[in-house]
Amino acid sequence: MTATANVTMPAGATPPASPRDTRAKKRRRGRFGDRVLPYLLLLPALAAILVLLAWPLVQVLAISFRKLDIGQLVSGKTVWIGFDNYTNTLSDPEFWTVTFRTLVFTAAIVAATILGGLLLAVLMRHLGPVVRIIVQVTLVLAWATPVIATTTVFQWIFDEQYGILNKTLDRLGFHGFIGFSWFSSGASTLSVIGLLIVWQAVPFVTFSLYAGIIGVSREQYEAAGIDGASAWQTFRAVTWPAIKPITTMVTFLSVLWDFNAFAQIWAIREGGPDGGSTTLAVVLYLKGIAGNHFGAAAAIATLMLIVLALITGRYIQLLTRTREGDLS
Amino acid sequence: MKRWLKLAAGAAAVTLATAGCAGSSGTDTAASSSGAPAPITGDVTVWLMTGSAPATLTDALNKEFEAAHPGVKVKYEIQQWDGIQQKLTTALAGGTPPDVIEIGNTQTAAFASNEGVLTDLTADKDSFNGAQWLKGLADSGTYEGKVYGVPFYAANREVIYRKDMFEQAGITKTPTSNDEWIDAITKLKTKFGSDPDFQALYMPGQNWYSLLSFIWDNGGDIAQPDGKKFKATLDSAGAKAGLEFYKKLVDTSGTKAPKDADEAKPQQATVYGGGKVAMMIGLPWELPTAAKTDPSLTAKTGAFAIPSKTAGQTAPVFLGGSNLAIPANSKNVAAAKEYIKLLSSPKYQSQLAAAGVVPGTSTDLTGLDKDPLGSVMAKASTNGKAVPASPQWGDVESGQNPVKDMLTAYLTGKKTLDQATADANAALNKLIGG
Numbered sequence: 001m002t003a004t005a006n007v008t009m010p011a012g013a014t015p016p017a018s019p020r021d022t023r024a025k026k027r028r029r030g031r032f033g034d035r036v037l038p039y040l041l042l043l044p045a046l047a048a049i050l051v052l053l054a055w056p057l058v059q060v061l062a063i064s065f066r067k068l069d070i071g072q073l074v075s076g077k078t079v080w081i082g083f084d085n086y087t088n089t090l091s092d093p094e095f096w097t098v099t100f101r102t103l104v105f106t107a108a109i110v111a112a113t114i115l116g117g118l119l120l121a122v123l124m125r126h127l128g129p130v131v132r133i134i135v136q137v138t139l140v141l142a143w144a145t146p147v148i149a150t151t152t153v154f155q156w157i158f159d160e161q162y163g164i165l166n167k168t169l170d171r172l173g174f175h176g177f178i179g180f181s182w183f184s185s186g187a188s189t190l191s192v193i194g195l196l197i198v199w200q201a202v203p204f205v206t207f208s209l210y211a212g213i214i215g216v217s218r219e220q221y222e223a224a225g226i227d228g229a230s231a232w233q234t235f236r237a238v239t240w241p242a243i244k245p246i247t248t249m250v251t252f253l254s255v256l257w258d259f260n261a262f263a264q265i266w267a268i269r270e271g272g273p274d275g276g277s278t279t280l281a282v283v284l285y286l287k288g289i290a291g292n293h294f295g296a297a298a299a300i301a302t303l304m305l306i307v308l309a310l311i312t313g314r315y316i317q318l319l320t321r322t323r324e325g326d327l328s
Numbered sequence: 329m330k331r332w333l334k335l336a337a338g339a340a341a342v343t344l345a346t347a348g349c350a351g352s353s354g355t356d357t358a359a360s361s362s363g364a365p366a367p368i369t370g371d372v373t374v375w376l377m378t379g380s381a382p383a384t385l386t387d388a389l390n391k392e393f394e395a396a397h398p399g400v401k402v403k404y405e406i407q408q409w410d411g412i413q414q415k416l417t418t419a420l421a422g423g424t425p426p427d428v429i430e431i432g433n434t435q436t437a438a439f440a441s442n443e444g445v446l447t448d449l450t451a452d453k454d455s456f457n458g459a460q461w462l463k464g465l466a467d468s469g470t471y472e473g474k475v476y477g478v479p480f481y482a483a484n485r486e487v488i489y490r491k492d493m494f495e496q497a498g499i500t501k502t503p504t505s506n507d508e509w510i511d512a513i514t515k516l517k518t519k520f521g522s523d524p525d526f527q528a529l530y531m532p533g534q535n536w537y538s539l540l541s542f543i544w545d546n547g548g549d550i551a552q553p554d555g556k557k558f559k560a561t562l563d564s565a566g567a568k569a570g571l572e573f574y575k576k577l578v579d580t581s582g583t584k585a586p587k588d589a590d591e592a593k594p595q596q597a598t599v600y601g602g603g604k605v606a607m608m609i610g611l612p613w614e615l616p617t618a619a620k621t622d623p624s625l626t627a628k629t630g631a632f633a634i635p636s637k638t639a640g641q642t643a644p645v646f647l648g649g650s651n652l653a654i655p656a657n658s659k660n661v662a663a664a665k666e667y668i669k670l671l672s673s674p675k676y677q678s679q680l681a682a683a684g685v686v687p688g689t690s691t692d693l694t695g696l697d698k699d700p701l702g703s704v705m706a707k708a709s710t711n712g713k714a715v716p717a718s719p720q721w722g723d724v725e726s727g728q729n730p731v732k733d734m735l736t737a738y739l740t741g742k743k744t745l746d747q748a749t750a751d752a753n754a755a756l757n758k759l760i761g762g
Binding site for chain 1: 413414441444586587656657720722723726732733737740742751
């Protein structure tokens with residue numbers, strides 16, 4: 001590959017100066033080309049990232065320091081207002097309530113998703129092929145159903161008048177559930193939304209973790225069996241080390257997705273009742289799209305990014321420190 | 329991350345669009361007003377909303393306009409309500425906005441309050457038949473004394489009822505006071521109450537346009553102008569009395585409608601179409617929707633105006649409807665004005681009335697008389713009112729409406745009357761008070 005490999009030197013003679021020079025030049029040029037080529041190949045992707053991600057990011061940051069309502073948008077006037085959007089947002093006690101709620105909500109559904117996915121993945125290893133395929137098809141179906149379609153189904157399940165859940169509970173003897181409203185308080189509404197999001201998120205986590213589990217060779221389990229390890233010990237000693245990096249990764253991804261969840265929350269009760277299920281993503285929508293206050297919305301978007309960076313900082317730190325994505 | 333960036337990209341796209349196309353307004357308005365009307369040239373783009381005016385009307389209108397102004401072509405486009413505010417915002421921010429637009433009356437102030445968004449039409453009011461403008465609509469199109477929106481059409485709610493059920497229950501005349509209304513509900517329940525699916529009045533918990541009627545009827549209001557701002561008055565005695573009457577209707581009728589949804593979830597017309605509902609508070613064109621389920625309902629249905637607490641009067645009603653406006657950066661303001669002038673002429677206004685809505689620039693309502701539901705609506709419309717002309721009112725309706733939250737909290741017993749109104753008042757002040 002390198003330019004030096006095939007160069008033969010005439011034996012016992014002082015090599016003339018000129019070819020050496022050219023060789024050296026060639027070598028340098030070759031090295032230079034080698035060094036530049038990867039970057040050239042990266043350029044299209046880099047350009048796409050710059051245009052589609054970095055530039056909008058810079059724009060959002062810039063807009064967050066501007067007053068940009070419909071008037072400014074139409075007239076094209078640029079009104080800089082410094083940190084006003086941030087101080088207004090941060091001095092609103094409601095914002096802190098919503099931030100706290102969003103964090104608790106995210107933590108709860110991420111934990112439920114990972115735990116559910118892990119249990120299902122371990123279960124799938126123990127299932128016979130036929131049952132396993134049935135489980136896998138079911139998971140794929142739950143995963144493949146469009147978000148809004150699933151949301152509509154959940155709305156009907158939990159409907160206070162005609163919902164199948166209340167009817168079933170009534171038949172089972174819990175007569176207090178006739179006409180019970182699952183959306184009467186923020187906590188109850190968020191629980192239903194959480195269940196909905198977990199329902200849609202579990203399949204991806206299950207398949208990722210199952211892929212990790214089937215990567216473990218059968219001999220290791222057999223060895224554990226011969227050593228007389230219990231199911232829990234086998235999991236701790238054999239399965240867990242194999243799937244830990246994947247678990248870290250899907251946790252990270254789940255945090256990102258669930259923190260920004262919007263469609264389900266909005267579709268169920270538009271952040272109600274009485275703002276009780278409003279999360280940061282909903283606030284962003286209300287400010288930006290419903291209220292046309294693009295400057296204030298950009299400030300909230302920036303704050304959300306900062307919060308996300310803080311809670312996922314540990315993962316990013318691991319990612320940059322370890323080689324080849326080894327996160328164990 | 330991805331979703332967030334999608335949002336960011338969207339926001340940035342809007343900005344890019346503005347940055348590229350700004351600064352092209354305000355130069356071409358002077359051409360029209362010197363002596364003899366200057367001949368109008370160029371195209372005029374008109375955006376009307378779906379369902380606003382029947383195609384027969386707009387076809388004739390566009391034909392007449394093009395015949396009167398040779399060389400002018402009308403680009404007529406029908407828009408959908410869904411997402412219209414964003415679409416209008418983007419269009420107005422662009423370099424070539426439409427020349428005539430229709431804006432929902434509760435959204436007009438949001439556009440009018442920002443200088444340089446809509447053309448000031450104060451001087452042209454008379455040429456648009458200004459003497460006969462429907463007051464409630466005219467108010468919504470006026471901001472700080474200047475006219476930005478020309479009334480287009482309006483509609484208001486009334487009580488739609490089953491004539492056959494009233495007859496069987498022994499109710500001989502339609503209620504003309506709140507007491508008679510409650511009385512009618514009781515009689516209907518006595519007669520049909522053995523059917524568990526029967527509802528004397530279908531009344532969802534968040535029908536807040538009806539609540540407005542009750543609040544106004546009791547002398548209250550949702551907000552009062554306070555200088556340039558608005559001050560919420562949901563905690564006033566009148567507002568509380570309105571809420572109490574709402575609860576009385578819900579409790580007396582024993583309606584099975586959800587307490588945490590409005591009349592569109594589910595569509596109340598569909599519920600009425602099921603044939604087990606004796607009354608609903610709705611708009612005249614909800615009857616054809618109900619008749620799709622059961623065509624016999626058309627003959628069995630009548631209407632009466634929302635009664636007042638004072639016998640013999642009717643309650644004030646919320647006027648829903650649209651205004652017409654001309655974007656400030658329209659390229660053809662002169663043609664747009666001529667177009668609105670023609671549309672606001674009695675000829676086309678009477679066609680609007682015949683199509684079943686209250687015309688915005690004509691007091692001639694005879695077109696509505698042939699329809700029993702329409703004539704009731706027309707009479708009540710003279711007592712029509714609008715929501716506060718606050719620039720922030722759009723935030724109330726397109727976001728989380730505090731009035732709806734107040735209704736649900738009070739009706740479900742989660743909050744007391746005082747607590748519910750105080751909370752909603754604070755929330756409303758936060759939205760429109762600043």
